[in-house]
Amino acid sequence: MIIRTSNVNLYYHTFQALKHIDLAIKENLITGIIGPSGCGKSTLLRVFNRMNDLIDGVRITGSVVIDDEDIYSPFCDLTMLRKKVGMVFQRPNAFPLSIFDNVAYGPRVWGITDKKTLTEIVERSLAGVDLFGGLKDKLHHSALSLSSEQQQRLCIARLLAVEPEILLMDEPCSALDPIATGKIEELMFDLKKTYTIVIVTHNMQQAARIADDVGFMLLGELIEFDKARKIFTNPADERTFGYISGRFG
Amino acid sequence: MDRHFDDELQDVKKNLLQMATLVEESITKALDALKKKDSDMVSTIREIDHQIDTCEIAIEEQCIELIARHQPVGSDLRFLIGVIKMNNDLERMGDHAVNIAESIEYIIKGPHIKSITNIWSMAKIVKQMLRKSVESFIDNDPVKAQQICERDSIVDKMRTETIRILLTYMLEEPETVGTAIPYIMVAKNLERIADLSTNICEDVIYIAQARVIKHHAEEHKA
Numbered sequence: 130m131i132i133r134t135s136n137v138n139l140y141y142h143t144f145q146a147l148k149h150i151d152l153a154i155k156e157n158l159i160t161g162i163i164g165p166s167g168c169g170k171s172t173l174l175r176v177f178n179r180m181n182d183l184i185d186g187v188r189i190t191g192s193v194v195i196d197d198e199d200i201y202s203p204f205c206d207l208t209m210l211r212k213k214v215g216m217v218f219q220r221p222n223a224f225p226l227s228i229f230d231n232v233a234y235g236p237r238v239w240g241i242t243d244k245k246t247l248t249e250i251v252e253r254s255l256a257g258v259d260l261f262g263g264l265k266d267k268l269h270h271s272a273l274s275l276s277s278e279q280q281q282r283l284c285i286a287r288l289l290a291v292e293p294e295i296l297l298m299d300e301p302c303s304a305l306d307p308i309a310t311g312k313i314e315e316l317m318f319d320l321k322k323t324y325t326i327v328i329v330t331h332n333m334q335q336a337a338r339i340a341d342d343v344g345f346m347l348l349g350e351l352i353e354f355d356k357a358r359k360i361f362t363n364p365a366d367e368r369t370f371g372y373i374s375g376r377f378g
Numbered sequence: 379m380d381r382h383f384d385d386e387l388q389d390v391k392k393n394l395l396q397m398a399t400l401v402e403e404s405i406t407k408a409l410d411a412l413k414k415k416d417s418d419m420v421s422t423i424r425e426i427d428h429q430i431d432t433c434e435i436a437i438e439e440q441c442i443e444l445i446a447r448h449q450p451v452g453s454d455l456r457f458l459i460g461v462i463k464m465n466n467d468l469e470r471m472g473d474h475a476v477n478i479a480e481s482i483e484y485i486i487k488g489p490h491i492k493s494i495t496n497i498w499s500m501a502k503i504v505k506q507m508l509r510k511s512v513e514s515f516i517d518n519d520p521v522k523a524q525q526i527c528e529r530d531s532i533v534d535k536m537r538t539e540t541i542r543i544l545l546t547y548m549l550e551e552p553e554t555v556g557t558a559i560p561y562i563m564v565a566k567n568l569e570r571i572a573d574l575s576t577n578i579c580e581d582v583i584y585i586a587q588a589r590v591i592k593h594h595a596e597e598h599k600a
Contacts, residue, residue, distance in 0.1 A: 334449060361451045363588035370452045375383075 131156045131295065131325050132177060137191035139172060139181065146172045148349040150191070154342070159317060159326045161340030161357065163333060165372065168346040170329045174297050177327065178214040179207060196294070212239070215288030219300040221280035223272035228255075228264055231272045231283055235291040254290040258282040258316055278309030282316065296320065298328040302335065314339050333373055337361045345369045383448050387457060390440055391516075394461055394468070397433040398512045400426055401468045404475040405508065405571065409501045411479055412564065415486050423479040430472035437465045456588060460581040464515065467574040467581075471508070474567040474574075481560035488557030491547055496540040497564060503533055504568045507575040514579055520586040523579035527591070533572035540565040 132154040139147035146169045154160045162170040175181045176193055179200060193200050200210055212235075224231050232251040241247055251268070255261035260282050264275075272283055281301060288296060298317075302310040317326055317339055330336050336343055337357060344354040345366070353360065353369045364370045371377045404426040411419035441458045444450065450458055507526055514523040544558040544565075580592045589596065 333451075337451070362455060364452050373451045374454055 130154065131196060132327070133194045134176070135192045135194075137173075137176060137189065137193060139169075139176065139190075140186075140188045141184070142186040146349050147176070147189075150176075150351050152344065152351060152354060154325065154327060156325050157321055157323075158341040159321050159328060159339050161336035161343045162327065162329045162346060163331075163336050163343060163372070164346035166331075169349040170346050171299050173346065173351075174216075174299055174327060174329050177295065177297055178211055178216055179205075180216065182207075212291050213293055214295045214297060215291070215293040216297040216299065217281070217284055217288065217301045220304045221277055221284050223275070223280045223283050225271070225273055227269045228272050228275070228283060229268040232286050232290050235287060239291060250290050254286040255283075257289045257320070258286045259319075260286060276309070278305050278312055281305065281309075281313060285316070285320075293324065295325045295327065298326060300329055300331060303331065310335070345372060347372070383444075383450075383454070386440075386444055386448075387454065390437065390444070390458070390461055393433065393437050393440065394464060395512065395516065397430060397437065397465070397468050398508075400430050400433065401471045401475070402505070402508060402512075404430065404472055405478075405505060408475040408478040409505070412482055412485070413498070415482060417482045417486060420476075420479045420482065423476055427472045427476050430469055434465055434469040438462060441465075453585065453588075456585045460585040463581050464578050467577045471571050471574050474571050477567045478564050481563050484560040485557050488560070489551075489554055491544075491554055491557050491561065494540075494544075494561055496536055496543060497561060497568070500533060500536045500540065500565065500568050503529065503536070504572045504575070507533070507572050511575040511578040511582070514582045515585075518582070518586050520583045520589075523582040523586075524591075526579045527576050530572050530576040533569055537565045537569040 130153045132152070134150050134152045137147055137150040137152075138145060150173060152173075162173060164170045172181060176189065177195070177200075181187045181189065189201060195210075195214065198205065224234060226234070229251050232254050233247045236247060236250050241250070252261055252265075255264060260279060264270075264279075272280065275283060281304075285296070302313050305313065314335065317328070320326060321341075328336075328340070340357045342354065343357045343360040345352045345360065345364075345368075347368055353364060353366045355365070359365075360369065361373065364373065404423055407419060407426070408423050411417070411423070441462050445455075445458055448454075507529055510522065510526050514520070514526060541562055544562050547554045548558045577592070580590075583589050583591055
């Protein structure tokens with residue numbers, strides 16, 4: 130297991146957004162988190178890289194262990210954690226910089242200044258998201274000139290540049306059309322050979338297509354967690370079936 | 379609640395039951411005709427088979443459309459997959475009824491064979507198996523379905539016994555070959571109808587419990 134949570138509870142002031150979450154995420158798999166709006170799936174995703182720490186009034190109990198380290202321990206190095214656990218958001222958030230500088234941003238923060246090393250990292254990262262071939266002559270063009278799908282790929286390349294282990298994806302295709310979505314899904318299949326991916330998605334078919342394991346959340350609880358094949362052919366809980374079949378939610 | 383989709387699933391079920399009724403009618407008429415040696419009935423049974431074939435195509439198209447448009451999951455998905463398989467099994471049963479009816483012509487032409495009581499006992503059990511397998515689908519009752527599956531071995535034994543009796547006839551009185559062989563074919567067709575009823579029961583169990591019991595799959599898994 131690369132991520133293991135035990136009895137995680139999260140409160141926004143007095144509101145309990147996550148309730149007793151016990152979860153084990155395996156290495157080099159795509160784990161999908163599904164559930165209706167407001168069920169806590171994005172909150173859970175942000176637990177894995179402590180993004181919720183940035184929100185006022187958040188309190189969390191229980192333990193979250195990544196690679197045998199409790200990430201909520203006072204000794205946890207937050208910068209190292211964010212390097213290890215990268216995050217892709219709903220809308221591509223390319224920086225208003227060149228394509229090269231977007232990808233080189235992280236390594237520069239980590240103190241890499243040697244141009245040859247940076248070039249190698251940028252090329253490797255862009256190749257990892259299948260962008261290098263098409264953009265190798267445009268690396269100094271603005272990243273904002275790219276299409277939405279290319280910008281989302283660029284954001285993933287920006288993560289790969291700091292060599293993470295886990296990629297958290299919060300609705301990464303919701304701003305993309307079906308063709309671009311298909312391309313990002315193909316990329317995810319390639320990436321899972323090297324990285325562990327946790328994706329939050331509203332798109333049930335997307336979870337069914339790409340996820341190896343699926344967790345269904347409702348009102349802050351993890352109702353069911355199992356192989357995607359099991360969840361989509363024979364869910365154990367009536368509430369899971371109700372949601373995935375569109376009967377409620 | 380997705381009422382529209384639920385209504386469509388109910389409509390699929392209703393159409394499959396209508397088809398099953400035609401299949402039962404076809405088998406019953408074929409066996410009655412065999413008993414009365416009434417070869418005129420063959421054309422009626424062929425006509426029913428034509429209706430069964432039309433139903434098969436319509437149900438298959440309906441299921442494919444529902445899968446494409448609603449992308450069902452869980453028990454809805456199992457239901458539609460199960461119906462597609464049952465649809466195919468029922469259509470095959472209709473073909474077996476035609477085969478039984480077509481054997482009448484050969485039986486009329488050949489010498490009379492006295493003792494073929496085993497065939498009628500077999501026919502009675504096979505008709506019960508078909509009716510109860512359809513009932514287990516209507517009631518979504520895996521326990522009933524399991525009980526019917528267990529009757530398949532009785533029919534297999536009866537077929538073997540029937541063939542043994544008819545072979546004895548042929549050895550003792552070779553002139554009966556022309557009649558005995560069509561009866562062997564009838565026994566074989568009845569045994570296949572029992573197998574197909576068993577398939578329906580296996581699909582009922584899959585739909586209700588997501589268990590695959592065919593080919594002893596659960597024992598192999600364990």
